[in-house]
């Protein structure tokens with residue numbers, strides 16, 4: 287089997303990836319499959335930070351459309367990511383690898399607060415580090431969080447796991463004629479407004495020369511396969 291192409295990465299999982307076909311809530315079978323994949327990847331010797339979205343529970347914009355102030359809606363979204371991290375933490379440990387949730391919002395009775403040195407120590411010990419509550423600030427997304435944490439924690443790449451197998455010329459769910467890129471620069475992704483990630487995330491990745499690999503989480507062992515250089519994906523960078 288091929289050696290992993292990176293030694294330390296951030297994996298970005300969308301919240302929806304935890305919800306199977308329903309788009310809402312947490313499907314325990316899916317969580318177990320993803321946890322097994324993360325544990326197998328950690329066992330290959332790859333240090334893994336995992337940023338999880340919250341779209342399967344709350345998105346700040348949607349909550350604020352119902353009359354809640356946007357910063358409050360965003361806080362609800364960040365709290366949703368904590369729930370997703372806690373369910374994954376338990377599943378990764380059941381799969382035989384130690385895991386720690388570090389939250390950007392302080393909640394001392396639930397999990398540890400994020401701090402760069404603590405995250406680095408946990409990564410170096412081979413623990414899967416679940417990075418919860420996004421950046422801790424409203425008006426951001428977990429895509430931007432993933433790139434920010436990758437830059438802070440000296441990661442070599444961001445692996446963006448989603449429900450499409452790469453970056454397309456347009457949203458492939460809306461435009462069946464969209465073509466997949468094998469490789470695209472950060473600049474082009476920004477200029478063409480390729481919405482698979484938000485512009486802030488692409489801009490931060492460009493400034494920090496961080497590659498982003500976009501791939502589908504649909505199959506078994508998807509993260510492990512990407513790190514072995516297998517399967518379909520798009521390299522941004």
Ligand SMILES: Nc1ncnc2c1ncn2[C@@H]1O[C@H](COP(=O)(O)OP(=O)(O)OP(=O)(O)O)[C@@H](O)[C@H]1O
Pocket residue numbers: 299300301302303338339340341342345429447448449450452453454455456457458459480481482483
């Ligand atoms: N040019 C494009 N190439 C590929 N995908 C695109 C493009 N434009 C829009 N998309 C859409 O972007 C989505 C990727 O977002 P993703 O599933 O990662 O959700 P998220 O908003 O990051 O997470 P959450 O579900 O937690 O809110 C895909 O569903 C895809 O349909």
Ligand SMILES: O=c1ccn([C@@H]2O[C@H](COP(=O)(O)O)[C@@H](O)[C@H]2O)c(=O)[nH]1
Pocket residue numbers: 300301338339340341344345346347359360361362363364366367419420421422423424425426427428429431
């Ligand atoms: O730094 C952050 C990250 C996230 N949020 C809020 O959480 C939800 C869920 O995150 P997704 O990236 O959409 O999965 C997001 O809609 C924001 O409301 C945040 O405020 N700050």
